[in-house]
Amino acid sequence: MAVAVQLTHVTKAFDTTIAVNDVSLEIEKGEFFFLLGPSGCGKSTFLRIVAGFYKPDTGELRFDDTVMNDVPPHQRNTGMVFQNYALWPHMSVAENIEYGLTLRKLEKAERTEKIERALEMVQMADFRDRAVNTLSGGQQQRIALARALVIEPSVLLLDEPISNLDAALRQQMRDEIKQIHDRTNITMFYVTHDQVDALSMADRMAIMQDGVVIQVGTPREVYQFPKNAFVASFVGETNFISGKIEQASNGSATIETSAGTLHSTTIYHELTQGTPVQCSIRPEALVIDNDQNGGNPIENRITAKVTAVNYLGRVEEYQLMVSEDLPLKAVHYNPGTETKKPGDTVHLSISADAVIPLPNF
Numbered sequence: 001m002a003v004a005v006q007l008t009h010v011t012k013a014f015d016t017t018i019a020v021n022d023v024s025l026e027i028e029k030g031e032f033f034f035l036l037g038p039s040g041c042g043k044s045t046f047l048r049i050v051a052g053f054y055k056p057d058t059g060e061l062r063f064d065d066t067v068m069n070d071v072p073p074h075q076r077n078t079g080m081v082f083q084n085y086a087l088w089p090h091m092s093v094a095e096n097i098e099y100g101l102t103l104r105k106l107e108k109a110e111r112t113e114k115i116e117r118a119l120e121m122v123q124m125a126d127f128r129d130r131a132v133n134t135l136s137g138g139q140q141q142r143i144a145l146a147r148a149l150v151i152e153p154s155v156l157l158l159d160e161p162i163s164n165l166d167a168a169l170r171q172q173m174r175d176e177i178k179q180i181h182d183r184t185n186i187t188m189f190y191v192t193h194d195q196v197d198a199l200s201m202a203d204r205m206a207i208m209q210d211g212v213v214i215q216v217g218t219p220r221e222v223y224q225f226p227k228n229a230f231v232a233s234f235v236g237e238t239n240f241i242s243g244k245i246e247q248a249s250n251g252s253a254t255i256e257t258s259a260g261t262l263h264s265t266t267i268y269h270e271l272t273q274g275t276p277v278q279c280s281i282r283p284e285a286l287v288i289d290n291d292q293n294g295g296n297p298i299e300n301r302i303t304a305k306v307t308a309v310n311y312l313g314r315v316e317e318y319q320l321m322v323s324e325d326l327p328l329k330a331v332h333y334n335p336g337t338e339t340k341k342p343g344d345t346v347h348l349s350i351s352a353d354a355v356i357p358l359p360n361f
């Protein structure tokens, strides 16, 4: 697979803050790549380096085989979609989209054809002549997308493009943006703090913390095999039970924890006897009062007290307490009529492959 964007040992600091710290990363051609991290971790700085608004202090940025460090933003052929749409309010929908084509000195007929196609792509063909300030937030974001796509960018950069929309519209836009990517196959680079954006749309994603890229992988790899406790808690929800490795061999381990001995068959770090670990266990892996063993030869059992029950229709969430300093959260999908009450004692079973001991770094 050809590489579209490559960063090699890129660093960018502002006074004493190292916003992007020695990052090396490759985005493949046609890939939908996400940078996911909490507020202040350096996402926008990273995006601005790719767009050309910031120059790296050290390191190299390449598009295809060309070093871009000194290429100004308007010569990079990147499209950009911002959280606040950044449309020109005094212009019509078509004029907003046409702007980049006029700058590129395209003939009128070609401009008209490309505007039509871009509007169809975002399903806004009927809105061609509307003033943009009469459109809803979701419609404006579609026009911002059309405006960025119409110039056929080598890379489309998206900076939290759907954060301003309500929950239902966000979900709809996720589906639409993903479909646009699948149809156009444009290389897309999307930065967000929203794990659902990344999990639902990304081909691959990078998880960033304090300017450093901690892990790169597909959504499935990152969710199922988080590199450390930060990634496990930032991508999805998880419980942590701290402990120490008692013995580890051939991808299995027993761990002495504050909830008793746990068995794990999901070991992918170097762990030896005595290593302190955080055992990550997803809420959906805690099965309440299940007498059958589910066919799994090794299962862990923990007793806990219910402290709160939250019925949400599709799922039921349980807040549990194993001991005073060990709370756990369990979720039960497709809950029936039976439920638990605060104060009930429950027996949790946890499959050994759902216990993931992570080193403390």
Ligand code: ATP
Pocket: 014, 015, 017, 018, 019, 037, 038, 039, 040, 041, 042, 043, 044, 045, 046, 193
């Ligand atoms: P958010 O999700 O809140 O937008 P972010 O992950 O995009 O955050 P950045 O905006 O890249 O993070 O900021 C990373 C760090 O660099 C922060 O500590 C921020 O305060 C600092 N920073 C960013 N831009 C500047 C600047 N122009 N001058 C000084 N410090 C800056």
